[in-house]
Amino acid sequence: MAKIHPTAIVDPSARIAESVQIGPCCVIGPDVSVGEGTVLHNHVTVQTLTTIGRDNEIYPFAVLGADPQDRKFRGEQAACIIGDRNRIREHVTIHRGTRNGGGVTTIGSDNLIMVAAHIAHDCQVADHTTIANQVMLAGHVRVEEGANIGGGAGIHHFVTVGTCSFVGGLARITRDVPPFMIVEGNPAEVRAVNSIALNRREYPPEHIEAVKDAFRRLFRDNDAAMGEKLADLRCRYRHISAVTALCDALAATANGVYGRALELNRIDDKRSLAQW
Numbered sequence: 001m002a003k004i005h006p007t008a009i010v011d012p013s014a015r016i017a018e019s020v021q022i023g024p025c026c027v028i029g030p031d032v033s034v035g036e037g038t039v040l041h042n043h044v045t046v047q048t049l050t051t052i053g054r055d056n057e058i059y060p061f062a063v064l065g066a067d068p069q070d071r072k073f074r075g076e077q078a079a080c081i082i083g084d085r086n087r088i089r090e091h092v093t094i095h096r097g098t099r100n101g102g103g104v105t106t107i108g109s110d111n112l113i114m115v116a117a118h119i120a121h122d123c124q125v126a127d128h129t130t131i132a133n134q135v136m137l138a139g140h141v142r143v144e145e146g147a148n149i150g151g152g153a154g155i156h157h158f159v160t161v162g163t164c165s166f167v168g169g170l171a172r173i174t175r176d177v178p179p180f181m182i183v184e185g186n187p188a189e190v191r192a193v194n195s196i197a198l199n200r201r202e203y204p205p206e207h208i209e210a211v212k213d214a215f216r217r218l219f220r221d222n223d224a225a226m227g228e229k230l231a232d233l234r235c236r237y238r239h240i241s242a243v244t245a246l247c248d249a250l251a252a253t254a255n256g257v258y259g260r261a262l263e264l265n266r267i268d269d270k271r272s273l274a275q276w
Contacts, residue, residue, distance in 0.1 A: 005042075017054075032065065035084070049077065049096060053084040053109065062092045068121030070098050070139065083109035083127070091116040098122055101140050101265075114151070132169070140262060144179065146197055158262040162249050164197040175259030178249050180211050180242060190219050203242060210240040218250070226254065 002016045008026040010016065015033040022028065023042040032046050037055040040046075044058050050065030058064070065080040067073060078097040081104060088094075092113050097104040101122030107113075108127035117135045119125065126145040131137075135149050138157035143149070147161045150169030161167060162179030172186045182192045193215045198208045214233050218226070230247045237243035249261075257263035 029065070047096075050080040050082070052082045053086075055084055056082065056086045056088065058088045059090045059092075061090050062088050062094075064088070064092075064094045066093065066095050068095045068098050068139070070121055072100060073098055073121075077103070078121075079104045080107075081105070082107040083111075085109050086111045086113065088113045089115045089117075092118075094119045095121045098139075108145075120157075126163075140265070142262060146201060147177075148194075148197065156260070158260045158265070160249070160253075160261055163245065164194055164201060166194045166197065176249065176253040176256070176261055178253075179245050181215065181246075190215075198242070207240050207242050210237045210243050211246065213237075214243050214246055218246075226250070 002018055002020040002022065004010060004022045005024045007024045008022045010022065010028040011030040013030045014028045017034060017036040019036045020034050021039045023040055025042055026040050026044045028046050029048040031049045033051045035052060035054040038052055040058045041060050043060045045063045047065040064082065076099045078099065080094060080096045086107060086109065094107065095105060098121045105119065105121055105123050107125045110127050111125060111129045113131045114133045116133055117131045119137045120139040122140045123137050125143045128146045129143050130148045132149060132151040134152045136154045138155060140158045141155050143161045144163040146164040149161065149167040150171065152170045153167050154172050155161065156174040159173055160176045162177050164180050165177045166182045167173060167177060168184030171184055171188045173183065173188050177183045178190060180194055180198060181190045182194050183189065184191050193212050195208060198211065217229050217233065230251060233243055234247050252261035253259055255261065
């Protein structure tokens with residue numbers, strides 16, 4: 001049976017796996033599911049309509065599955081889904097989705113979410129990410145696999161933080177962050193290639209060199225328009241998946257609104273509201 005401290009409050013409708021540990025003064029609300037091997041230290045709150053996978057470790061005063069901070073929210077059914085093997089540190093807040101954002105906030109697996117980070121409604125966080133202390137993700141943000149966000153960074157709503165990218169501490173991010181790049185400053189700018197992430201994820205050396213060449217051509221050379229550069233890189237490195245992904249991301253950003261590809265979802269969301 002699950003090990004539940006006598007001071008914890010667990011709603012009768014909650015589904016708690018047998019090997020779960022729930023510490024002192026935790027509060028588990030209705031329609032919550034907690035998977036095998038997950039540990040909730042003391043004073044963790046899981047409000048409602050939240051699914052937590054296997055082998056997660058959740059530290060004191062984290063609040064998961066709370067109502068979204070959205071003036072349009074009217075108590076509709078919306079969920080929070082958290083994967084496996086995440087470490088969610090003290091005072092982290094992760095809110096449920098909203099009906100005009102797809103209805104669900106998702107956290108993948110193998111993520112480290114540090115002290116006092118906030119993940120707002122309808123965010124989509126992939127696997128193997130690191131979100132440092134006091135990072136603020138506004139609503140509808142997408143953080144792709146392997147991304148690393150430095151402490152105190154503020155991410156504007158509908159921004160995409162690309163795979164294996166690095167966002168410097170205290171950066172103000174209002175535009176999409178290209179994959180494999182280091183972005184720093186205020187206003188934030190692309191500074192370099194995140195070679196450390198590429199090496200850690202065992203990209204072949206020739207792929208890393210191709211990404212470095214793409215960086216120079218895209219962000220340092222001023223000899224051609226961006227569209228021409230992308231076309232040239234797609235042809236030159238058509239067999240290098242990392243360069244193709246970088247070109248795809250930059251094209252999507254250019255086709256978006258205010259430098260954010262996901263802003264286009266606002267139009268689709270308005271059309272879909274009648275289906276709720």
